[in-house]
Amino acid sequence: MKITTDYFRKAKEKGEKLTMLTAYDYTTASLVDGAGVESILVGDSLGMTMLGYDSTLPVTVDDMVHHTRAVSRGAKNALVIADMPFMSYHVSITDSCINAGRLIKEGGAGAVKLEGGAEFAETIKAIVRCQIPVCAHIGLTPQSINAFGGFKVQGKTAEAARQLLEDAKAVERAGAFAVVIEGVPAAIGKLITENINIPTIGIGAGADCDGQVLVYQDMLGMFPDLKPKFVKQFAAVGDVMTDAFKAYVKEVKDGSFPSEEHTFKIKDDELKKLY
Ligand code: KIV
Numbered sequence: 563m564k565i566t567t568d569y570f571r572k573a574k575e576k577g578e579k580l581t582m583l584t585a586y587d588y589t590t591a592s593l594v595d596g597a598g599v600e601s602i603l604v605g606d607s608l609g610m611t612m613l614g615y616d617s618t619l620p621v622t623v624d625d626m627v628h629h630t631r632a633v634s635r636g637a638k639n640a641l642v643i644a645d646m647p648f649m650s651y652h653v654s655i656t657d658s659c660i661n662a663g664r665l666i667k668e669g670g671a672g673a674v675k676l677e678g679g680a681e682f683a684e685t686i687k688a689i690v691r692c693q694i695p696v697c698a699h700i701g702l703t704p705q706s707i708n709a710f711g712g713f714k715v716q717g718k719t720a721e722a723a724r725q726l727l728e729d730a731k732a733v734e735r736a737g738a739f740a741v742v743i744e745g746v747p748a749a750i751g752k753l754i755t756e757n758i759n760i761p762t763i764g765i766g767a768g769a770d771c772d773g774q775v776l777v778y779q780d781m782l783g784m785f786p787d788l789k790p791k792f793v794k795q796f797a798a799v800g801d802v803m804t805d806a807f808k809a810y811v812k813e814v815k816d817g818s819f820p821s822e823e824h825t826f827k828i829k830d831d832e833l834k835k836l837y
Contacts, residue, residue, distance in 0.1 A: 565600050565641040567673060567695045567739040573600075573772065574761040580740075580773025582643075582763055583781070586612050586629045590778060591636030602637050603675065603775060604630045606645040607704070611779045618704045621647040623661050630669030643697055644671035648705045651676050655688045662689045662696075675742065677703035679729020683736040690737035698733035700726055701767065702745025713790075715766075717746040723753065730754045730762070742775060743767040745792070766792030 573580050582601040585591040586608040594602055608629055609621040623646075630644040644665040651658035662674045673695035676682060686696045701716045710716075717723040726746060733741055740761045743751050748768025755762040755771050764771030779785035782799035813819035 563639055564672075565639055567641070569600070569641070570740050570761050574759070580761055580763060582773060582775035584608075584611075584775070584777045585633050585636070588632045588636040591633040591640075591642075592638075594778065595637045595640045599640055600773075601641040601643055602633055604633050604642065604644045604669075604671065605675075605777065606647045607777050609647075611777060611785055617707055619648045619707075621645075623647060623650050623664055626650075627664055627669045630665055630671050634670030641673060642669075642671045643673045643675050644669050646674050646676040651682070651685050651689075655685060658685045659688055659692050659694075662694045663692060666694055673697055673739065675699055677705045679726070680732035683732045686733055686736035686738055696733075696736075696738045697740045697742060697763075698730075698736075698738040699742040699744065700729045700733070701743045704744075713745070715745050715747070717750040723747075723750045726750060727754055727757060730758050734758045734760050740773075743771060745790075766790060 570580060580601070581599045582603055583594050583599050584603045584605045584607060585594045586604060591602055604626065606618040606621040606626065608625065609615040609618045612629070613621070613625070615621070626644055626647055630642065634642050646661060646665070650661040665671045665674050674689065675697040676685070677699040679698065679700045682698070686698060689696050702710070702713060704713070707713060717726045730741055738760060740763055741758070742763045742765065743754060745766045748770065751762065751764050751767030752770035761772035763773040763775050765775045776793060777785070780790070780793040781796045783795040783797060784800040784803070786800065810819070
């Protein structure tokens with residue numbers, strides 16, 4: 563069953579938790595989808611996890627289209643949500659709609675995500691008017707690291723938390739079907755979740771959000787560069803990969819790989835003709 567934004571709405575009504583993980587390529591998307599994860603976020607975190615930048619800021623719309631296309635081929639059931647990268651929706655409403663449209667038409671995504679609250683309400687409205695579902699993203703929004711002065715937990719004062727709640731209400735009014743809340747105290751994740759009708763998807767926003775999202779390399783222990791407090795490592799895949807790569811190096815060096823079972827054969831009489 564292909565999951566749609568309507569599924570998100572119904573899940574909140576029924577009090578059922580929603581699952582979301584990132585993926586950036588066909589193979590990972592197939593595995594995530596096959597495991598029953600309901601939505602796949604092609605996050606602009608790919609700038610860091612796949613492309614090796616030290617922030618998400620250099621990611622382009624072309625990068626996002628390229629990776630979204632691969633993920634869409636692998637996601638049979640999950641709703642594919644593609645991130646709008648930095649400066650792809652900041653300059654004009656027209657640009658925002660064109661860029662969101664590319665992620666749907668060329669990337670095959672079912673929805674887009676953009677970082678920002680009340681200040682992007684008009685942009686969200688315009689994209690939704692193009693029949694493109696929008697997931698908003700508030701709190702510790704990584705595209706704002708220069709404005710925030712680093713990766714800092716948001717909403718830690720009553721005033722800041724009130725603004726986050728206003729942001730969540732504004733994006734709901736603008737037509738967003740869901741909102742990601744990142745890096746806020748658990749009590750603020752709960753407060754927002756209880757005060758809006760669209761599902762909240764938390765990342766470092768506590769257990770009371772309507773769903774959770776993680777970057778898959780973080781939860782698999784594959785990305786040692788950054789280890790945020792909110793990440794639970796569900797497996798040590800990085801160690802498994804490193805051990806396998808080391809075993810490969812050893813076996814190639816000592817000649818034990820490839821062995822008979824990994825080798826093609828030619829009949830002896832044919833081979834003799836060559837000597
Ligand atoms: O880019 C991303 O992966 C994200 C998640 C951290 C929510 O926006």
